[in-house]
Each structure stands twice: as C-alpha cells, then as structure tokens.
Amino acid sequence: xxxxxxxxxxxxxxxxxxxxIKERAWEQIATAGASALSLNAIAKRMGxxxxxxxxxxxxxxxxxxxxxxxxxxSLADTVRAAAETGADVRALGYALRGWALAxxxxxxxxxxxxxxxxxxxxxxxxxxxxxxxxxxxxxxxxPPDGPAAPFETHLGAHRDWAxxxxxxxxxxxxxxTFWTRLHGTLSLExxxxxxxxxxxxxxxxxxxxxxxxxxxxx
Amino acid sequence: xxxxxxxxxxxxxxxxxxxxIKERAWEQIATAGASALSLNAIAKRMGxxxxxxxxxxxxxxxxxxxxxxxxxxSLADTVRAAAETGADVRALGYALRGWALAxxxxxxxxxxxxxxxxxxxxxxxxxxxxxxxxxxxxxxxxPPDGPAAPFETHLGAHRDWAxxxxxxxxxxxxxxTFWTRLHGTLSLExxxxxxxxxxxxxxxxxxxxxxxxxxxxx
DNA sequence: TGTACATCAGTGAACGCGCGTTCACTGATGTAC
DNA sequence: TGTACATCAGTGAACGCGCGTTCACTGATGTAC
Numbered sequence: 061x062x063x064x065x066x067x068x069x070x071x072x073x074x075x076x077x078x079x080x081i082k083e084r085a086w087e088q089i090a091t092a093g094a095s096a097l098s099l100n101a102i103a104k105r106m107g108x109x110x111x112x113x114x115x116x117x118x119x120x121x122x123x124x125x126x127x128x129x130x131x132x133x134s135l136a137d138t139v140r141a142a143a144e145t146g147a148d149v150r151a152l153g154y155a156l157r158g159w160a161l162a163x164x165x166x167x168x169x170x171x172x173x174x175x176x177x178x179x180x181x182x183x184x185x186x187x188x189x190x191x192x193x194x195x196x197x198x199x200x201x202x203p204p205d206g207p208a209a210p211f212e213t214h215l216g217a218h219r220d221w222a223x224x225x226x227x228x229x230x231x232x233x234x235x236x237t238f239w240t241r242l243h244g245t246l247s248l249e250x251x252x253x254x255x256x257x258x259x260x261x262x263x264x265x266x267x268x269x270x271x272x273x274x275x276x277x278x
Numbered sequence: 279x280x281x282x283x284x285x286x287x288x289x290x291x292x293x294x295x296x297x298x299i300k301e302r303a304w305e306q307i308a309t310a311g312a313s314a315l316s317l318n319a320i321a322k323r324m325g326x327x328x329x330x331x332x333x334x335x336x337x338x339x340x341x342x343x344x345x346x347x348x349x350x351x352s353l354a355d356t357v358r359a360a361a362e363t364g365a366d367v368r369a370l371g372y373a374l375r376g377w378a379l380a381x382x383x384x385x386x387x388x389x390x391x392x393x394x395x396x397x398x399x400x401x402x403x404x405x406x407x408x409x410x411x412x413x414x415x416x417x418x419x420x421p422p423d424g425p426a427a428p429f430e431t432h433l434g435a436h437r438d439w440a441x442x443x444x445x446x447x448x449x450x451x452x453x454x455t456f457w458t459r460l461h462g463t464l465s466l467e468x469x470x471x472x473x474x475x476x477x478x479x480x481x482x483x484x485x486x487x488x489x490x491x492x493x494x495x496x
Numbered sequence: 497t498g499t500a501c502a503t504c505a506g507t508g509a510a511c512g513c514g515c516g517t518t519c520a521c522t523g524a525t526g527t528a529c
Numbered sequence: 530t531g532t533a534c535a536t537c538a539g540t541g542a543a544c545g546c547g548c549g550t551t552c553a554c555t556g557a558t559g560t561a562c
Contacts, residue, residue: 070504070559077505093393095313100548111550112506120549165394173390174469175311176383185474211485220476236482237489244462251392256403258438264454267429271455288526288537295538318515329517330539338516 078116080106085127090165097124128180131166132187135159139194149198149234153242153269164250171247192221192235199234200227202273209233234272241268296334298324303345308383315342346398349384350405353377357412367416367452371460371487382468389461410439410453417452418445420491427451452490459486 067075084102099120100110117123135156142155160167208230215236216229227235245268248254249261285293302320317338318328335341353374360373378385426448433454434447445453463486466472467479 068559073505091394093313093391095311098548099550108505109507110548111508111552114550115505168391171466171469171471173311173386176309188471209485209488211481211488214481215477218476218478220474233485236477237486240462240466240482240486241459242462243466244458244460247465248389248458248461251389253389253406256438258436259433259454260436263429263432264458267427267451268455268458270427270429286526291538316515317517326538327540328515329519329541332517333538 074116081113081116081123082127082130085123086163086166089127089169090163094124094127094165094169099123125181125184128169129184129187131170132184132191134166135170136187136191136194139191143194143198149202149238149273150269152195152198153238153265153272156242157246157265160246160250167246167250171243189221192239193225195235195238196222196225196227196231199238200225200231202231202234204230205234238272241272292334299331299334299341300345300348303341304381304384307345307387308381312342312345312383312387317341343399343402346387347402347405349388350402350409352384353388354405354409354412357409361412361416367420367456367491368487370413370416371456371483371490374460375464375483378464378468385464385468389465407439410457411443413453413456414440414443414445414449417456418443418449420449420452422448423452456490459490462486 081102084105085097087105088097088101097120099113099117103110103113113123117126138155138159139152142151145151212229212233215232219229219232222232222235242265245261245265249265254261254264299320302323303315305323306315306319315338317331317335321328321331331341335344356373356377357370360369363369430447430451433450437447437450440450440453460483463479463483467483472479472482
C-alpha cells in the first residue's frame, strides 16, 4: 500500500519530536496551569536546549494554539465516536464526562477562563461547530417533549449556529441545554467546588442527564 | 456617633491605598487576566515604586487571595441583598447574572479555571457556604415539584454542605441544579462560546430560570 | 559504491525584559512631655 | 506651644531568576551524480 503522504524518515522524526513537545506541554499544564507553560522548561525536560524548539513551533503562542486545537479535535472525535456507536444523547453525555475527567486541564483549556483578547483561529471554531452538529443530530432523534417554551420561538428565528441543519427549534433547545447543563456540573466539579459537600458529583451529573433525556419528563 | 473602630488618619490612609491597589489590580486582571497580575505594574500605575506595595501586602499571593475574598464577599452580599428584598429564587438568579456580567473576570476568579495546587483559606470557603445557605433558604420556600428524583435519596444521605439546614432533599436538589445550570449558561456566555451563534444568551438564561422555578413544571 | 553537496536538527552565547522580593535609607507624620 | 522622639510610608539600588527569542555556528543526515 503506497500512501500519498508517505513520510520520509526526517518527516517522521519531526512529527515524533513535535508530539513529544506537546506531551511535555500537557504535563506542564497539568502541573501548573496553562499560563505557566514555558518553552524553555519543556526543552529542559526533553534534554534539549531552549532554542531547539523553534525548529518545531514558531512561538509559544503557536504551541498553545496547537494544544487548543488538539483538545477540540480530541473532544470532537470522542463525541463523534460515541454518537456512531449508540446515537443516544445519554451516551454523548457520558462520553463528554469521561473526556473531561480524563484530563481536567485539557477541559479547562477549552472551556475555562478565557484569556482577554485571544481569538481562536477559524479552523478551531469549525471543530466547535462540528461538535454542536453531532449534538444536534442526537437531539433531533429524541422523541418530542412537553409544550414548547417561549425560548424556542426565539431560537427558531435565531439559529445561525444550526444553519443548514434540519432540526426543529425544540431540538436546538435541547442541544443547548444539554451543553450548558452538563458543562455547569462538570466545570464546578472539576474546579473542586463540590469537594467537601458530601454528595457524589457523578450522581448529580446522572440526574441532570436523566432530567434532560426522559424519565421524569417523557 | 463614636465608632469603636475609629480610624486614625494613618489607618484611614492605609485603607485608602490598599483599596486603590486592589482597584488597579482589578483593572489589570480585566485587561490581561489574573495570571498576568504584577505588583510592579500596579505600583507603576499608581506612580509608586514597586517595593512600596510591600507595606500593604506581604506578597503577590496575598493580594490575589484578598481579591478572591473580595469577589466572594461581593457575590455573597449581592445574593443576600436580593434574597432580602424579594426572597424569590428568580430574583436570586438575576442578581447572580447581573453580578457576573458586571465584571466577567471577577466571576472567573471565583468560578473559572482553578490554579493547580491552590487552596482557598477557610474564611473564603465559609463565604461560599454562606452563599449556598441563602440559596437553600430560597429553594426551601419553593412549592413542591414533581416526583422525587432518585438523586434526592442520595442527597438526603449526603448533605454535609447543608448540615444544620432544615431544607428537605428536594430543596437541596433544587439549590444544586439552580447553581450548576445558571453557572453553565453564564460561564459559557462570559467565555464567549455563544458569540456568533445568533441567539440571545439572556433569553437562554431566562429559559433555564423558568424551567427551574415553575411555569413549565408547576 | 563512493564522492560532493545540500539540507536541516540542535547548540551555546547573547539580547532585553519584567518579575518578586530584600535591604538600608530618607523624610514626613504623629505622639509624649 | 514647642521640643524630642518614635513610627512608618515610600525610595532606589540591588539580588537572582526565568522568560521568549535571535543568531552564527557545528555536525549529522539525506540526495545526486
């Protein structure tokens, strides 16, 4: 099998080193947060001198952007994989939770405190849309619910984010609340705001998912 | 009127300078995020030399902790004031939203990405409990809702955070979901994740509040 | 298979920077008699 | 009201540090004939 983008040994080596740089970067972020990420520290950990990294990333900002991109990509893949095996909204929820718990700092790089002035490049926002599309598909497949909330009228008229998607306003609403509610419990849990409160965050998450998908409603 | 803690001119001056330091600190946080906060930069903006600030704060960390404390205090006061004038959960929701929108970075200092390894001092977590207590009061006053979710059984047995509060499990549940859902929409909105989507975040927030307090439920 | 050349990964020195923090000191403000 | 002293706010120099980034260079790897 001849691949079109067959890699020369040098290309393979480059890809490998780039990967290792990112791995060390994630370790550093997990330890001290994204704002403490330092190229020199990464290089030191890899046994290289600082300037060497400039062969692989043009600047610290480019590295961080790449990490953000990878994080989005990873979430999109996770969510898509879950949708393909079950197509159930519930499964999407647990996939999201699993992804978040696996690496809280990666989660925060996507959904945490924004850096004032930073704007993600277009290809990253495209991945975000991709995630919403998967969510919309799953919500459109859900059986209809109670009476339409007034907010759904508004959504029907302001659906830029679902342009081209056939889902009805009720599904848009569901997708949005799915997103915001799960994010609400997850981010508070990951930030440690539940510690010491006594209850099990997993059960709160499950309760939100239940409320979102059925039992107490349908 | 003779106050017990009458301030000498020097004490008043000190308090004044401390306040200005914090004001400049907030400006800086709003501009570049909390991780970029620098004592030297604050001093420069005040027309002082860097070391002068050490008369007022023992270290950069102490200043940040104080800002976090003030943020919590401010939220607790806001929420309490709302509870005292209306005692309505809905009013609490809007008070929270108003507080968050007034200064997003202050909101993120409380609810945003945690710094790995940082632990808030006890008096700050005490303020957090105070906020939850106000919320619990308001939720306990709400009329009973649909059938008890299974999660409420769990909550009835794990209510450390509501120790000493007479609210029934259903009220605990409501307080928790109030907190997580509003935080979900708010933090996504403030982080800019809704920009370009087309709909009005205020209406989504209102819809969540509606769902939480009645119309489509009661 | 061997030689000549081009590519490119990585080094080490250097740049300027701003940071938190310490220290010995000056000068103004307040206190006691 | 005036003098002697203590308190304390703020300064300027200095410390060591680690950062991002540039540059000229070395040496290894790959390519062409």
